[in-house]
Amino acid sequence: MFFDSDLLMSALRALTPILLAALGGAICERAGVFNIGLEGMMLMGCFTAVTTSWFTGSPWLGVLAAALAAAAYSLILAVGTVTLRGDAVVLGVAMNLLAVGLTSFLLRTIFGVQGTFDDPSLAGLPLIGGLSPLAYLSWAAVAVAAVMLSRHVWGLRLRGVGEAPDAAATLGVSPAQYKYAAVLLSGVLCGLAGAQLALGNVTLFTENMTAGRGWIAVVAVMLGRALPLGVLLAALLFGLAEAAGFRLQGLGLPQQATDAAPYVVTLGALFLTTARRRRRVRPSSTGATS
Amino acid sequence: MTPPPADPAVELRGITKRFPGTLANDAVDLTVRRGEIHALMGENGAGKSTLMSILYGMTRADAGSVRVDGREADFASPGDAMAAGLGMVHQSFKLFDSLSVAENVVYAAEPRRFGLVDRAAARRRVRVLAEEHGLAVDPDARVGDLPVGLRQRVEILKLLHRGARTLILDEPTAVLTPAEADTLFAVLKSLAGQGRTVILVTHKLREVLEGSDRVTVLRDGRVVARLVTAETSADEIAAAMTGRAVELDRIHAPGTPGDVVLDVSGLTTDGVREASLTVRAGEIVGIAGVAGNGQSELIEALAGLRPTTGGRVSLLDADITHASATERRLKGLAYVPEDRHAVGTAPAASVAENLAMGHHRTSLSSRGLLAPAGVRAHARQLIDRFGIKASAPEVPASALSGGNLQKLLIGRELAHEAPLLLVEQPTRGVDIGAIQNIHDQLIAYRDAGHAVLLVSAELSEIRGLADRVLVMYEGRITASYDKDEADERTLGLAMAGGTSSGAAVTVEAVDRHEQADVD
Numbered sequence: 001m002f003f004d005s006d007l008l009m010s011a012l013r014a015l016t017p018i019l020l021a022a023l024g025g026a027i028c029e030r031a032g033v034f035n036i037g038l039e040g041m042m043l044m045g046c047f048t049a050v051t052t053s054w055f056t057g058s059p060w061l062g063v064l065a066a067a068l069a070a071a072a073y074s075l076i077l078a079v080g081t082v083t084l085r086g087d088a089v090v091l092g093v094a095m096n097l098l099a100v101g102l103t104s105f106l107l108r109t110i111f112g113v114q115g116t117f118d119d120p121s122l123a124g125l126p127l128i129g130g131l132s133p134l135a136y137l138s139w140a141a142v143a144v145a146a147v148m149l150s151r152h153v154w155g156l157r158l159r160g161v162g163e164a165p166d167a168a169a170t171l172g173v174s175p176a177q178y179k180y181a182a183v184l185l186s187g188v189l190c191g192l193a194g195a196q197l198a199l200g201n202v203t204l205f206t207e208n209m210t211a212g213r214g215w216i217a218v219v220a221v222m223l224g225r226a227l228p229l230g231v232l233l234a235a236l237l238f239g240l241a242e243a244a245g246f247r248l249q250g251l252g253l254p255q256q257a258t259d260a261a262p263y264v265v266t267l268g269a270l271f272l273t274t275a276r277r278r279r280r281v282r283p284s285s286t287g288a289t290s
Numbered sequence: 291m292t293p294p295p296a297d298p299a300v301e302l303r304g305i306t307k308r309f310p311g312t313l314a315n316d317a318v319d320l321t322v323r324r325g326e327i328h329a330l331m332g333e334n335g336a337g338k339s340t341l342m343s344i345l346y347g348m349t350r351a352d353a354g355s356v357r358v359d360g361r362e363a364d365f366a367s368p369g370d371a372m373a374a375g376l377g378m379v380h381q382s383f384k385l386f387d388s389l390s391v392a393e394n395v396v397y398a399a400e401p402r403r404f405g406l407v408d409r410a411a412a413r414r415r416v417r418v419l420a421e422e423h424g425l426a427v428d429p430d431a432r433v434g435d436l437p438v439g440l441r442q443r444v445e446i447l448k449l450l451h452r453g454a455r456t457l458i459l460d461e462p463t464a465v466l467t468p469a470e471a472d473t474l475f476a477v478l479k480s481l482a483g484q485g486r487t488v489i490l491v492t493h494k495l496r497e498v499l500e501g502s503d504r505v506t507v508l509r510d511g512r513v514v515a516r517l518v519t520a521e522t523s524a525d526e527i528a529a530a531m532t533g534r535a536v537e538l539d540r541i542h543a544p545g546t547p548g549d550v551v552l553d554v555s556g557l558t559t560d561g562v563r564e565a566s567l568t569v570r571a572g573e574i575v576g577i578a579g580v581a582g583n584g585q586s587e588l589i590e591a592l593a594g595l596r597p598t599t600g601g602r603v604s605l606l607d608a609d610i611t612h613a614s615a616t617e618r619r620l621k622g623l624a625y626v627p628e629d630r631h632a633v634g635t636a637p638a639a640s641v642a643e644n645l646a647m648g649h650h651r652t653s654l655s656s657r658g659l660l661a662p663a664g665v666r667a668h669a670r671q672l673i674d675r676f677g678i679k680a681s682a683p684e685v686p687a688s689a690l691s692g693g694n695l696q697k698l699l700i701g702r703e704l705a706h707e708a709p710l711l712l713v714e715q716p717t718r719g720v721d722i723g724a725i726q727n728i729h730d731q732l733i734a735y736r737d738a739g740h741a742v743l744l745v746s747a748e749l750s751e752i753r754g755l756a757d758r759v760l761v762m763y764e765g766r767i768t769a770s771y772d773k774d775e776a777d778e779r780t781l782g783l784a785m786a787g788g789t790s791s792g793a794a795v796t797v798e799a800v801d802r803h804e805q806a807d808v809d
Contacts, residue, residue, distance in 0.1 A: 151406045160386045160397055167384035171398040171448075172369035 007243050009130050013201050015239030016135045017042065017210075020193035021217035022224070022231045023138070023145055024186030029226040030149060031182035032162035032175075036092035037077050039214025040099030041187050045070040045194020047103040050117065050205040051110065059123045059199050063134070066198075067191035073099070074187025082179045096214070104207045118204030125200045132200030134192055139232075141189070146228040158182060190214070212263065219266045223273055234269070241265040297360030299324040299456045299487035300345065300376075305354035307340050314340040315351070316511040322456070324359075327478055327488040329498040329519070332508035333531055333721040334691055338491050341508070342458055346378050347371040358456070377454030379445040381461045387434030392416045394433050395447045419450050424477055437582070439470035446477070456487040463497055464719060467580040468749065468782060475501040493531070493721065495524045496750075507531055532723050539750045540726075542733050544757045544773050547573040551606060551622075551710050551741035554592070558600035561587035563765045565601070567743075569710065574732065574742040576756025577767075578749060578781050584765035585745045586628060589712050592743070593625045594618045606709060619648065624703040628714035628745075630692075634699045637688035641680045642669035644687045645702050676701035677727065693724035700728055704735055711735060714745045729755060749778050763787050 021038045028035035048069035053062030076095055080086040104114075111117045125132045149155040158178050161168045165175035197213070198205055216238050223237075224230030245261035300322040307315040315337045322328040332338045343349040345356060347365025356363045358374050365371040368378070385394055392412040401411035416429040425443045427436070433444060442462065449457055459478075463471040478488050478501060490502055498505055499519060507515040507530040515530035528536040547570035557565045562584045569575045579585050590596040592603065594615035603611045605621050613621070627633040635644045646654050646665045654664045669683040678697045680690055687695060700716060716732065717725040732755060736742050746752050752759055759776040761769040761784040769784040 147406075151409075153400050153402060153405060153407055156389075156393060156400065156407050157398060160389065163386045163388055164384065167386055168398070170368050170378075170380070170384045172367070172372065173398045 007240075007247055010243035010246060011236070011239040012131060012135060013239075014242035015235055016132065016138050016200065017193040017197045018213055018217050018220060018238055019138045019232060019235040020134070020141065020189045020196065021186075021214055022220040022235050023141055023228060024189035024193075025217055025221040026224065026226040026228060026231045027145065027149070027158075027182045027189075028186045029221055030155075030162045031158050031179050032165065033077070033081055033179050033183055034088045034092070035077060035183065035186055036089060036215075036218050037074070037095035038186070038190055038217045039210050039212070040092075040096035041070045041074050041190035042194040042197065042214045042217075043096075043099040043103055043208070043210045044073045045191035046198040046209055047106060047194075047205055048191070049195035049198045050122065051106075053123050053199055054119070057123055059125045062123075062199055063125070063192065063195040066195040067188045070191030070194060071184050071187035074183050074190070078180045078183040082176050082183075100208050103205075107205065107207065114207075116204060116206045122203050123199075124203035125196075132196055134196040134200055137192070138196075142228045142232050149228065193217075216262060216266055219270060223269050237269065238262050238265060297324070298322055298357075299359060300489065301357040301360075302341070302345065303355045303357075305341060305344055305351050305356075307337075307344060307349065307351050309340075313511050315344070315354075317354070318508070318511070318513055320506055320513070322487055322489055323504075324487050325482055325485050326503040327482050327490060327501060329490045329492060329502035329505045330508065331493060331498060331505055331527060331531055333493060333723065334693060334719075336508040336531070337511040338508055339460070340511075342378070342460065342489070342491055345371070346376060346458065372452055372454070375453065375455040376458065377449030377452060377456070378458040379442065379449065379460065379462060381464060383441050383445055385433050385441055385444060387432070389433060390429065391427055391431050391433055391436070391444050391447075392429040394444050395419075395429075395451050397448075399452055415451060416447060419447050423447075423450060424480060438465045439467070439473070442466070442470075442474065443477075454486075456489065457481065458489045458491065460491045461493075461719075462490065463492070463494060465581075467747070467785075469580070469786060471497060495527055495722075498527065499524055509533060528722055532721075536722055536726065539754060540729070541754050541773075542729070545572045545574065545736045547571065547757065548739065552592070552743065553604045554601065555603075556601035557588070557591060557598060557603060559587055559591040559596050559598050561765055562591060565762075565765075565767050567760060567767060569741040569743050571709065571741050572736060572739050573757045574736050574744055574755050576752035576759045577743070577745045577762055578752045578759055578785055579762035580785050581747055583762045583785075585762050586714065587765075588762070589625075589628075589714055589743070589745055593623070593627075593712055616651075619706075619708070620651075622709040624648075624706040624708035624711045626700055626703050626711070626713040626716060628718075630695055630699050635687045635695060638686055640684050641673070641678070641687055641690065641698065642666055642683035644698060645669045645672050645683075648702065648706065672698075672701045672705055676704075676731070693720040696720050696728065697724065700731060704731060707740070709740055711740060711742045713742060715747060716744070717746075717748065717751060725751075749781055752776070752781070753778065761785055 021042050025035050025038050045066040049062040049066035052065035053059045077088065077091050080091040081088045107117060108114060125134065149159065157168065157173050161173060161175045161178040168175050197209060220231050220234035220238060223234035241262040245258040249255055249258040298321045302318060302320040305315050305318040318337070318341055320341065330338050340349060344351045347367050347370050358376065363374055365374070386397065392409065395416050396412045401408040401415065413429040420426050425447055427440050427443050433441060446457070462474060466474060475497065482488055492498060502519045505517040505519055505522065505527060506513060507527060509531060517527065549571055550568050551571050552569040555566045565588055567575065577585050587596060591598050594613060598611050602609065605618065605623060608621055610618050610621060631637060642665055646668060649668060650660060654661055654668060666683060673680060673683065676697050678701060679694050687698065690698065696716070703711060713732070716728050720728065732742060744752065744756060753776055757773050759771045759781065760767050761781060763785065771780065
């Protein structure tokens with residue numbers, strides 16, 4: 001059997017980091033900040049989680065530190081786009097590149113190794129029912145985000161800010177405040193995603209270990225239309241693709257091909273949704289003549 | 291005469307505001323009594339907007355004092371002004387399109403239950419306010435799906451929800467149809483009747499005369515007239531606004547139509563059904579209709595910006611049904627689009643470049659290269675001829691005022707001397723003085739033997755200029771009138787789809803003209 005419970009568990013493990021990052025991206029999107037720095041924030045989370053866990057011996061402190069460090073890192077985007085009115089795409093790309101360089105550099109200076117740091121005594125997160133506690137946290141986060149965004153006063157104001165900052169400002173709501181909050185929150189969520197990747201799925205740090213998951217999260221935001229439930233479904237699709245990739249590898253397909261699975265699914269999904277959207281906006285030119 | 295109430299709703303004393311290069315407000319005094327509808331009038335740049343943004347806490351005055359309900363006020367933000375009972379409906383609405391009406395109304399002043407927005411209470415609140423003030427609108431509708439008239443209601447409901455006692459409306463009817471404007475004024479009168487105060491910022495004379503109690507006129511940053519509406523006239527207000535006597539609502543003499551230039555039969559496109567019309571040389575044909583009944587789509591299809599799905603269009607006997615916009619222009623068509631900022635001009639390009647656009651194909655280039663000297667000379671010539679006020683041909687078009695930008699656009703298109711001119715909303719948002727100038731230009735163009743197809747939301751403009759008036763309703767041309775039978779009542783009726791008696795007239799009129807067109 002190709003689809004079995006092992007595949008499902010593997011998919012759920014792959015899902016967690018993408019889901020956490022994508023939730024952060026969705027909140028930013030709703031606040032009107034296009035956040036493509038998810039990848040870099042996540043990578044900062046990975047590195048901080050491993051470092052903190054190594055020096056304190058506590059994976060939980062690693063998780064906390066990852067969240068804080070990624071949130072601090074996300075300030076680059078918040079200050080750059082909101083306060084200095086810079087271009088979010090340029091900033092996001094720069095943050096992603098900076099994170100790769102910075103973590104590789106720190107890996108060398110702190111641990112004196114290149115490429116990968118792992119050690120049997122590096123403490124990872126405990127598993128509950130085969131999954132990291134952060135997996136359960138991410139599902140709870142979907143529910144909380146869904147309620148906050150659609151029903152809570154804060155969510156209403158955030159959505160207003162994202163759609164028409166001028167209009168929000170005339171009613172005494174500060175767009176900058178909400179945008180800062182959204183970006184910082186995405187930093188926290190990306191930090192958790194990084195911790196999950198480095199202390200949950202495996203227990204190690206490798207240069208550029210996010211390997212495009214942050215970009216996949218950006219696509220999940222688009223695919224899920226920045227709705228928490230939509231983002232969950234999109235992230236699940238990518239989780240399944242990643243798990244299926246591993247499985248295919250076991251069946252003898254070359255690794256390079258199977259590693260591409262999530263990205264192929266990403267491209268396919270993007271293509272299908274844009275095609276569908278375009279069909280919808282095209283006017284029904286035949287209706288008028290009939 | 292009732293004695294004036296103790297405290298005016300709004301009292302501005304000696305407001306002065308200087309911007310680099312201009313004195314926007316020069317010791318302006320304005321007193322608005324409680325319960326009145328007070329019109330603040332003036333041409334663009336007269337200082338109305340500056341004065342209102344000072345009152346509303348968006349700009350600080352250099353000197354002067356503000357009192358609201360008798361209390362000294364110094365608002366640092368619109369939030370402060372709102373807390374003091376003021377509320378403003380901006381000319382470009384400040385709404386959230388993807389949110390519901392109820393969410394828009396309660397935004398930032400939400401009824402809550404456990405931190406969550408109490409949607410049921412929000413809906414109830416909208417219903418109660420709507421019923422109380424005659425502003426019916428579905429609380430669950432998405433604001434983005436609503437027509438402009440209803441969006442404005444949402445804006446007013448927003449202010450009422452926040453307990454505004456004084457409402458400032460900036461050019462509220464610029465986007466409304468005559469019928470919607472009438473409804474708005476009925477609402478404003480009832481609000482005033484309940485003791486609320488309305489400040490109407492506008493440059494439209496008709497609505498001021500019909501809807502206001504008193505008028506303050508600004509010119510060049512100074513108050514030039516304080517009038518009681520019942521004792522004044524449109525001419526007096528217009529003279530105060532412009533500083534000279536202005537002839538309003540002139541009905542120009544009819545033209546002398548010659549050969550058919552544009553012949554449209556059964557044109558169908560998205561939003562237009564089987565429209566047939568002809569425009570002759572030396573004739574202006576006006577299309578009246580409530581916005582959104584297919585006028586824009588018809589003109590876009592004729593200009594080649596929208597595919598024609600049925601029917602036939604010919605220009606000077608050449609079939610252009612499926613021709614591209616460029617081919618149409620080369621065959622003799624010029625076009626003044628409705629949206630002068632986004633479609634008609636390139637705001638970041640210079641005045642000279644904007645004036646060259648379209649002419650670049652014919653006279654201003656050789657072997658694919660623009661001739662800079664030619665472009666400059668062309669610009670200077672048009673700037674002189676059409677009285678465009680630009681400090682230099684090199685300044686970006688975005689630096690021009692609305693009226694001057696419109697002069698630029700109309701000047702550029704008229705300079706093509708094309709046999710057919712399509713022109714949409716030629717004077718929307720343009721000052722009275724400039725309107726007259728533009729109308730004179732269009733008439734002169736017609737009298738030089740060109741054909742003009744005019745779309746306007748202003749009935750007075752259609753009546754003043756057009757030799758023949760067509761009415762569009764729900765994508766069809768439903769009526770056609772000669773100049774002398776096109777009075778405001780008849781047109782208004784036809785624009786609303788025609789009543790039982792109106793419909794009969796309408797059908798006859800169409801038949802008559804269809805026969806005439808065949809001949």
